[in-house]
Amino acid sequence: MKPYSVAILFSLVLFAACAGPSSEKKAEDGETTDELSAAVSTISNYATSIDVKASSGNKTMASHNFNSGDVTSGVIGVFSDKNTPIRLYIYPEGPQPDTSTETWFYLDTVTVAVQLMREIITSPSGVTENSFYFDGDTLLQAETRKAGDLASLDSAEIVPYESPFGREDFRFSAQEVNDLAQRASVALTISRRDLSPGANEARKQGASHWATGNEPGWSLAIIPFKKILYTGNYGEQKIEFPPAQAEKGDNEATLFSTASADGHKLEITFENKVCTDDAGKKSPSTVTLKLDGKTLRGCGQSLF
Structure with missing residues (x-):
């Protein structure tokens, strides 16, 4: 080869x-x-x-x-x-x-x-x-x-x-x-240092908004898609409302209008005005509730 x-x-x-x-x-x-x-x-x-x-x-x-x-x-x-x-x-x-x-x-x-x-x-x-x-x-x-x-x-x-x-x-x-x-x-x-114990507890449940007032003592937690929890008279009254979508109000206010719950009706307004509570603590929102026709005022904030 x-x-x-x-x-x-x-x-x-x-x-x-x-x-x-x-x-x-x-x-x-x-x-x-x-x-x-x-x-x-x-x-x-x-x-x-x-x-x-x-x-x-x-x-x-x-x-x-x-x-x-x-x-x-x-x-x-x-x-x-x-x-x-x-x-x-x-x-x-x-x-x-x-x-x-x-x-x-x-x-x-x-x-x-x-x-x-x-x-x-x-x-x-x-x-x-x-x-x-x-x-x-x-x-x-x-x-x-x-x-x-x-x-x-x-x-x-x-x-x-x-x-x-x-x-x-x-x-x-x-x-x-x-x-x-x-x-x-x-x-x-x-827990967030800028929030009260009640607000931190609501936040851990997924709440987007929190508010409190003293007429007499009440609190409010808004949990998107789930429920709105109102606690009144220093904890003696508890009402669970169905969820409500946030709506835009005048002057950039945030509104929530719920359906009835056990005969109760609730309307909520978060205004972009600084609020000072009885203890002197400031919150970014002034909150107004209309519960069964009665107006309640307090302080609150977005938890987001």
């Missing part, structure tokens, strides 16, 4: 040896890509279902003065029927630099581990959305898209996320992402 024939034969054998495993690897890569896409799609659909729950009556709690990086933030949490957090929203409070970040965490209902972290970063140059998909302690995918404004994001191209911080970016670490979500969850569940 001529030398060049040997060389050609050897090349064909080598090509065949390489082609087999390479083809198998491509098939494996294709399967892996399909599995990854399916996992990311499942997480995305799960996040959408949580958003629906958030707007349909699941318990919501809010906290303020949460330290997140170099800024002070607010936290809003949506909870499952088992009272575990399923969505957390961290947003900037107070004076902000030119660039601000809002962050959402979507948590597994069983393990309470983060499945999706989504950021909206607003700057003078436009809006950026970053999304990070997790499976346990593994980052499945990181992606980003940019647009001139928020309304244009939906049509923006999604591309792989490239961090300006390299692999040290905490967003690539499931552990660090979960640690941040855990700190936000704890901030929600501890």
